[in-house]
Amino acid sequence: MRRSGLGGLALTSPWVATFALFWVFPVLYSLYIGCTDYRLLVQGYEWVGLDNYRQLLNDPDFTGALKNTFIFVLGTIPITTVVALVMALLVNRRFKGRTIFRSAFFIPSITSMVVVALIFTSLYERGGYIALLAELVGLTPPQHGFLFDSSTALYSIMAMDIWMSVGYYMLIFVAGLKAIPDELYEAAEISGASTVRQFFSITLPLLRPVALFVIVINSIKSFQVFVEIFVMTKGSFDTSTAVYFVYEEGLTTAFRIGYASAAAYLLFATIALFSVCQFLLMRRRMTTW
Amino acid sequence: MVGSKRAVGESIRYLLLIMVLVVMIFPLLWMFRVAFMESGSSISWHAVVGSGWTLGNFMDLFASGGLGRPLFNSVLVGSVVTVGNILFCFMVAYALARYRSMTNRLLFSTVILVLMIPAHIVIVPLYLICLRAGLYDTYWALILPWLVNPIGIFLVKQYIESIPESMEEAARVDGAGEFRILFQVVMPLCKPALAVLAIQVFFTNWNSFLFPFILTSHDSLRTLPVALALYQGHQAIDWQHLMAGSAVAVLPVLVVFLLMQRQLVSGITAGAIKQ
DSSP: OOOOTHHHHHHHHHHHHHHIIIIIHHHHHHHHHTTBOOOTTSSOOOBOTTHHHHHHHTOHHHHHHHHHHHHHHHHHHHHHHHHHHHHHHHHHSOOTTHHHHHHHHHHHHHSOHHHHHHHHHHHTSTTSHHHHHHHHTTOOOOTTOGGGOTTTHHHHHHHHHHHHHHHHHHHHHHHHHHTSOHHHHHHHHHTTOOHHHHIIIIIHHHHHHHHHHHHHHHHHHHHTOOHHHHHHTTTTTTTOOHHHHHHHHHHSTTOOHHHHHHHHHHHHHHHHHHHHHHHHHHHHHHHHO | OHHHHHHHHHHHHHHHHHHHHHHHHHHHHHHHHHHTSOTTSOOSHHHHHHOOOOSHHHHHHHHHTTTHHHHHHHHHHHHHHHHHHHHHHHHHHHHHHHOOOHHHHHHHHHHHHHHHSOGGGGHHHHHHHHHHTTOTTSHHHHHGGGSSOHHHHHHHHHHHHTSOTHHHHHHHHTTOOHHHIIIIIIHHHTHHHHHHHHHHHHHHHHHOOHHHHHTOOSGGGOOHHHHHHHHHHHSSOOHHHHHHHHHHHHHHHHHHHHHHHHHHHHHHHHHHHHO
């Protein structure tokens, strides 16, 4: 009874067209370009096969950027996940002012990344607020400010990122907590299980799928960290990341389009591998439980 | 005894909540405070607390034209992209939900696939394509690639599938054409989903930095986030004006969120929990 074919085609054509032109084509084109020595300002280019990839793995700028990206991902994700879960537990039950707290916690994640990066740049300045707090608890802040010191810059940006994203993942955990049936807790209550016991035997196992979602989504996003690096440090003080490297190589000074495309693909492969590993690891744990 | 134990628990909960609250909102309060400070002074602790309140920073920004054009661009690009997404995401979602052909099932799997490919992969090629196609440094580069988005298709498709087909059948029996059924029967029913989609698309676009930044270079085409990010580079950082501009970028998002938070929150979490 469905008039398939033409009717459906007319409706989907705008998506198919923009999708093909601005997504499929660029993705494939970039795979091809990544195997050439294409530079924007140089006429003509040659096929170099996997040379770019080989060169990337020996390029200290790229491996350094990749190392920073891994520090960023591995450092922020456990903290963000745990803090978001704690916040979700705090605002989950009904109490006075719950909506106010929940909204306030969520607001940073709807704020523009550029604005957040600017605000924190001012807070991290020499003699700024964070330096003041550090002095209050007896630490010596870096002499030129947190973003102008290789030993603190990347970690300062990571802290900001955690601040910004916990609210979003908190909301997802809250939705996950709501999906757990009340009867389970009632039954546990009757059999005398403590709140702590309930948390570890009911809440945590049943939140696994949600936690997996949070971790995978957050990893994919964090591997691509760029905006905050651009606004806050421009990659200096050992804060360059993989996407920042792609931008710098491909779209500034030398315009090494081919080399940058290969770097983007190498990061893509890393992300894909990482996601698959997370998936397998979490799923195996889930079935053995 | 039990009562006092509960009271202690409640106090600890509120104490924790308030601590988190302070950490979460302080940076934004700081931004608003600095935006209303008298310009020219430093932003040290004493200066910020001691300074008077003024609208001068906002006036300066609008008078110099440094804010007006980016604001106009952000509104223009955001509006066009939003209208495009409402229309096109709806059309595609309807086709995928109601015409269950082989091609459409294939298309839907590509929607899911696209959601999984990280966007950084197109930075270089999209820049190159826009350059070669003459889209670079035009409004088209800010609009065309973003007219339909897979998450929007996904959300609207789910919504349409929850609407019974009987309404459409009835209209069909009454002799309404497919076009009329689409836009006068189904579309009005999808209003709640489309409203959430519109707000999400508009503000994603409003906050977007990476692609507007790499696909334009001319000052007259800068959107608000791009203008703010580049403003910093010009001279020694002028925090009062920068924070005033930031406040202008944040305020609309804040107001709309606070007015519509219930609908938006359910829209944000719907996609996640369905998995």
